[in-house]
Amino acid sequence: MSDVATVTDSELVGPAVVHSDRRPSEWVMIIHQAWRMGRTKIGVGILVFIVLLAVFGPLLAPYSPTEFVAAPFSSPSAGIWLGSDYIGHDVLTRVLYGGRTVITLALAATVIGLGMGVTLGLITGYARRWIDESIMRILDAVLAFPQIVLALLFVSILGPRLWLIVIIVGLSHAPRIARVARAAALEVAQRDFVHAAEALGVARTKILFNEILPSITSPLLVEFGLRLTYSIGLIAALSFLGFGLQPPAADWGLMINENRMGIVVEPWPVLMPVLLIGILTIGSNLIADGLGRALIGIDRDTAGV
């Protein structure tokens, strides 16, 4: 495999070496490249660990998350390994229960942001002129607001609803993703296969999604990883501020808030969710970083061809 890659990567222009009928597409190759990096492996390891914890945690939890098991802020002991929180719930149980929301919401928000951003980016990158100008200026205006401020604005007006958080966080990602998609689409839209489709009279939406989109998947893959990291942080922050799940539900962000006054007495109820959110973002960031590096590497290799 590596031998074949070296030959195809060469600057020599001519018939390709690989004559198999099927061939991995570029983003598969990027994932493959990225996987060879230690950072990606660590990132994936972390992500898999935390996702498994969030998904299967509740099955392992010794108590119910709303069950009072000890006096508030009890230290760890037999039976309650991480002690109890501000009203006497088992910290371990709540940690095991509390990851689901942040992970699902972050993922959903990123997917929404990607969908909106890619669509806007493709349209602006292909249409240009006044459509491009007007959409991009609006997006610039949205970009001027820090994401958290934007989210707080809407949530405080419309009330703390989970679906709202997902949409707002997604929306706040869209301009950033749109910029990346637009930059990539601008370049692809100049290529002759797009002109060829235009000359045939292929519909504009088909050109966007069938001709241009497949050629810009790689930078979008990297962007997805990066935005996921931000989503996790944002959603944890919103729920820390009390706009996410409401007590007595178990949620990492909320746990930090609930227990912060007792941090000097008993650090575990705060420390555990902080630690988990922290390594979750590190994990997804390592993956995004690995993908980004792989993307640059691959771009460089095929630049001459």
Added chain:
Amino acid sequence: MEATAAVGPATSVERDAVLTVNGLTIVLDPSGVNIDDEVSLAIRHGEVLGLVGESASGKTTTATSLLAHQRRGAKIAGGQIAIDGRDVLSLSPAQLREIRGGLISYVPQDSSASLNPALRIGTQLMEVLEAHGFGSSAADREARLAQMMAEVLLPSDKAFLRRYPHQLSGGQQQRVAIAMAFANRPKVIVLDEPTTALDVTTQAHVLDTIRDLTKSYGVAALYVTHDLAVVATLADRIAVMYAGRVIEIGTRDELFAAGRHPYTRKLLSSIPDITGERALRGIPGWAPRPGQRPSGCAFAPRCDWAVDRCGEQFPPDDGPTPLHRVRCWRWREVGAQAVAQDFFLRDRSAGLGESREATVIGVRTLTAFYQRKETLHDITTSLSERRCLSLVGESGSGKTTLARCIAGLHPHKILGDIEFRGTALPRDARQRPQATRQAIQYIFQSPYSSLNPRKTIAQILSQPLKVFFDLSRSEMEDRMEKALEQVALDSSLLNRYPDQLSGGERQRVAIARGLAAEPTVLICDEVTSWLDVSVQAAIIELLASLQRDMGLSMLFVTHNLALVRSISQEVAVMNDGRIVEYGQVDAVLGDPQSDYTKKLLSDTPTI
């Protein structure tokens, strides 16, 4: 020549050589695949050796290895390179720095990419002199700088030297690169296709400059090119490379008049002939890439002369004289056949004479803009039924703009009329009737850009079929196979992706996509400019036969005047957004009226 000398290394060339390359073998690093296989060359003082080969023949790899440079992933596995008695491959990095630009210098293919865009050209030229400690004082170097500029026919005043590379034309940039290469009076100079990016007129001037400088400095020059016509006027001797090996080497006259290798012969017959005496003939297939090269003689699969032995064993070094060497088992038989027999005479009766056919496409007082700038001025011309009109001109002449206007692909303002069978057409292809879009098909210049790399050939070919016809799955497959058959490709390619095909195959796919729409007009925009000469000839043959057999009207856009005779009946010569001459091909090329056409004709390299 020195035919009396004993066969072996001690030929006169090798005794007097400034540069000798012996058994040079270059491999790709982890895989060990050969790029260059035992390449041996020698060049004397004041001699130009043309190194000719198609893509992937290893010619550029050979050229850069003379400076002990390998591209990433390549490594020298054996052989010697000696310049003026110094073994280049055993030098330390510091010593290499000293000889590069001093003892041996390099002129790259694309000087716009090799000159530093952030430095004034005077500064860059001075750097080269200073780096090698030329002369004893700044005044010496200043004098040398002025002398160099004069030699490459550029002004040497302060204002010019203070320019940045982007403020020069392509030809001027290449001259600066040449001046830089000759600056320190090197013994050896390597020129890597330095004129491919240039227009013919500029190319002719640059070639003249190179010829004069190599003679007057007594430099041994290696001129790498894929175009035999370019070295025909320049080189003293020519080495032909194929699949990493030198398969024939000899003087220019020996090779052109009596080439002994079948590949050399084929290569000659694929050069377009501006006089129109002989037809263009391509070489079937393509040059194999490293790692795919067949055993024995790598050319055997494409060779008419091939016998069983060719596939088994690479022929030994042999030849009619010690200086004319051939690597072919049957060189005696090939040599016995006169060169002229290879040249099929062109069927000159075909389609000549005045056209009495109806006009298919009429262009009337067309003026086109690029943003605010007027790029086409008042163009009036027409294309008749079943005829081929060539649009010829240098870069910037507006020929592609005109073709794109006709195809409805010009995104800027247009004044005047474009008519299809008497009906005026809207500017934008999208606004045109479906039937017109189907009738006019456009083939793009670069098959590397015109085929979506994420789609299979089947998906690419199905696009026009889906847009224009309502077909069942099996009908669709039949049509796709038929389209591939028309361009002489196998239907097994349907599941491949474009990057699994050669450049020539890709361009055939692009043509097949055009044909699948069942057009009546085919617009070909520089369709061969990205291809090797042998592949170019094959594509021209194909287009000519398609036009003839299917009764297509064709607009053939090209910068290569030599191609015009092989394909078209009418020609329009364009310069600066205007048609400067128009008429029957034989009339225009045989007796050009405009000065511009005359100049283009005299500057076009030919053999």
